[in-house]
Amino acid sequence: MKINDLSLPHPIxxxxxDIKGKHSVAIDLRxxxxxxxxxxxxxLINKSLQRLVKARKAAFCTxxxxxxxxxxxxxxxxxxxQNVVIPxxxxxxxxxxxxxxxxxxxxxxxxxxxxxxxxxxxxxxxxKGDVLSYGGGFSFxxxxxxxxxxxxxxxxxxxxxxxxxxxMEINLDDDKIIILLPEEDYxxxxxxxxxxxxxxxxxxxxxxxxxxxxxSQMFADENAGNLKDFMWYQCLEERLKNDAILKQIPxxxxxxxxxxxxxxxxxxxxxxxxMEMIATDYTGES
Amino acid sequence: MPNQIIFKSNVLVKLVSDLKKNKIDNGYFGHGLxxxxxxxxxxxxxxAPETLSLNLPDGSRKYDYENAVQIFEAYKHLTWxxxxxxRFWTYLTHVTCWDFMKKRSPAxxxxxxxxxxxxxxxxxVIPVNTVRLLLNDISLLWWGAHxxxxxxxxxxxxxxxEAFSMLDYTRHLLPGIQGRNRPFAHAVLEYVSENKELxxxxxxxxxxxxxxxxxxxxxxxxxxxxxxxxxxxxLTKYEGDIAAISSDAVVAVEAD
Numbered sequence: 001m002k003i004n005d006l007s008l009p010h011p012i013x014x015x016x017x018d019i020k021g022k023h024s025v026a027i028d029l030r031x032x033x034x035x036x037x038x039x040x041x042x043x044l045i046n047k048s049l050q051r052l053v054k055a056r057k058a059a060f061c062t063x064x065x066x067x068x069x070x071x072x073x074x075x076x077x078x079x080x081x082q083n084v085v086i087p088x089x090x091x092x093x094x095x096x097x098x099x100x101x102x103x104x105x106x107x108x109x110x111x112x113x114x115x116x117x118x119x120x121x122x123x124x125x126x127x128k129g130d131v132l133s134y135g136g137g138f139s140f141x142x143x144x145x146x147x148x149x150x151x152x153x154x155x156x157x158x159x160x161x162x163x164x165x166x167x168m169e170i171n172l173d174d175d176k177i178i179i180l181l182p183e184e185d186y187x188x189x190x191x192x193x194x195x196x197x198x199x200x201x202x203x204x205x206x207x208x209x210x211x212x213x214x215x216s217q218m219f220a221d222e223n224a225g226n227l228k229d230f231m232w233y234q235c236l237e238e239r240l241k242n243d244a245i246l247k248q249i250p251x252x253x254x255x256x257x258x259x260x261x262x263x264x265x266x267x268x269x270x271x272x273x274x275m276e277m278i279a280t281d282y283t284g285e286s
Numbered sequence: 287m288p289n290q291i292i293f294k295s296n297v298l299v300k301l302v303s304d305l306k307k308n309k310i311d312n313g314y315f316g317h318g319l320x321x322x323x324x325x326x327x328x329x330x331x332x333x334a335p336e337t338l339s340l341n342l343p344d345g346s347r348k349y350d351y352e353n354a355v356q357i358f359e360a361y362k363h364l365t366w367x368x369x370x371x372x373r374f375w376t377y378l379t380h381v382t383c384w385d386f387m388k389k390r391s392p393a394x395x396x397x398x399x400x401x402x403x404x405x406x407x408x409x410x411v412i413p414v415n416t417v418r419l420l421l422n423d424i425s426l427l428w429w430g431a432h433x434x435x436x437x438x439x440x441x442x443x444x445x446x447x448e449a450f451s452m453l454d455y456t457r458h459l460l461p462g463i464q465g466r467n468r469p470f471a472h473a474v475l476e477y478v479s480e481n482k483e484l485x486x487x488x489x490x491x492x493x494x495x496x497x498x499x500x501x502x503x504x505x506x507x508x509x510x511x512x513x514x515x516x517x518x519x520x521l522t523k524y525e526g527d528i529a530a531i532s533s534d535a536v537v538a539v540e541a542d
Contacts (some may be wrong), residue, residue: 072466074510089365129511167396
């Protein structure tokens with residue numbers, strides 16, 4: 001659960017200016033075949049809260065949940081460093097992680113150094129489990145293929161449609177973006193898709209229009225949320241959020257061609273270079 | 287034991303795409319859809335039961351609890367990621383458990399304009415999330431049993447029986463963010479089943495009140511940090527409010 005400008009029954013460090021101080025967490029995430037490892041280092045700047053954790057009346061809490069698999073667990077500790085281990089087979093696609101300091105016992109007269117002056121003279125009653133501090137959160141995709149290569153093929157697949165001839169179709173109702181080619185075209189694609197010189201041509205003619213369409217649907221769907229549970233959506237969202245180049249392009253329908261071309265590393269330029277190479281080989285000129 | 291058979295991804299894509307375009311195969315109204323061996327694949331290492339025969343619904347009796355136990359026992363070894371595979375559940379609804387599905391959720395039960403959505407809801411899992419896993423008729427049974435199974439009880443399915451006694455549990459408690467934590471789900475189910483007199487009347491309204499109260503508290507308290515008994519103690523504090531409910535009307539939650 002995120003603590004965000006909510007009206008809460010007691011002050012929480014990290015919620016607006018409730019309490020002077022800071023709680024932040026440095027994260028190292030590692031995914032291996034059987035387990036996911038989250039190494040978290042809490043930085044807590046508030047002496048009263050530090051004392052509560054040391055006295056084991058409060059604890060650092062890492063909260064992990066996955067919307068697809070019913071997985072929801074917490075990992076408590078009293079050291080600044082927390083090592084969390086999550087079995088891979090318990091999570092799938094997006095996993096959300098939040099960091100807190102939570103009460104481990106009831107505290108009848110809760111008062112901290114650094115309370116906002118509005119709370120002067122007031123004490124609060126805290127119960128076990130209450131959030132005392134919010135250290136932020138992050139999310140990741142629990143998918144080994146995606147992490148290993150970050151390639152487009154991990155969330156896009158080309159398959160034959162039932163038509164023999166005709167146009168290409170794009171289907172977004174699956175964890176991968178499915179591009180359906182009529183049988184004749186699919187056979188030709190199968191014959192040539194491993195040829196290195198043709199890779200860029202396929203990117204421009206097949207993948208690029210599919211990605212532009214997908215991005216436009218993604219931005220159109222933002223409020224409806226109908227597509228958010230698909231893995232392709234989560235993978236693209238992560239890329240848009242974390243990639244240094246993509247972060248600089250405004251995320252709206254008008255910029256879908258620019259975003260798609262950035263994801264595919266300027267496929268038109270690579271296509272024209274490939275065509276030049278093919279033409280040169282064909283004419284024998286250099 | 288034989289290997290489990292599931293649909294290939296492209297079959298699922300076509301199935302869902304057709305349904306979304308309102309192209310409903312006549313098989314849904316008769317003997318089922320036709321698939322051939324190119325549409326499926328056998329998953330090595332994923333064991334299927336020798337037989338699976340569910341109790342067919344009979345009038346208003348759905349036998350959800352009995353069938354949940356059967357499905358869960360047949361597939362007790364499923365990993366959580368296998369149990370979230372739409373290809374697997376869609377194969378069970380369309381092939382293995384077809385006779386059961388035809389009786390439980392016949393496609394012609396609803397008017398024509400709503401049939402596609404009805405089939406997507408009961409026969410498919412699209413997209414995969416906790417809500418959709420508890421709407422598909424077969425994965426509902428498995429997940430409902432899995433989330434409520436407690437091997438420490440004399441009857442490990444005691445809470446499963448409670449969970450299938452009322453729609454609110456599988457629509458709101460189990461797929462909700464709080465219910466995903468097992469001690470919380472077990473605490474609510476146990477509290478209700480231990481207080482039969484309190485919940486004898488207006489049970490739906492009372493359980494909804496508990497859920498709303500808990501959602502309010504969950505805004506500032508991390509429920510997974512509490513034991514099942516500590517959560518039940520919190521529920522006990524709402525006894526007065528619960529007892530005050532005399533009808534199934536929606537009850538507004540006042541802040542404590």
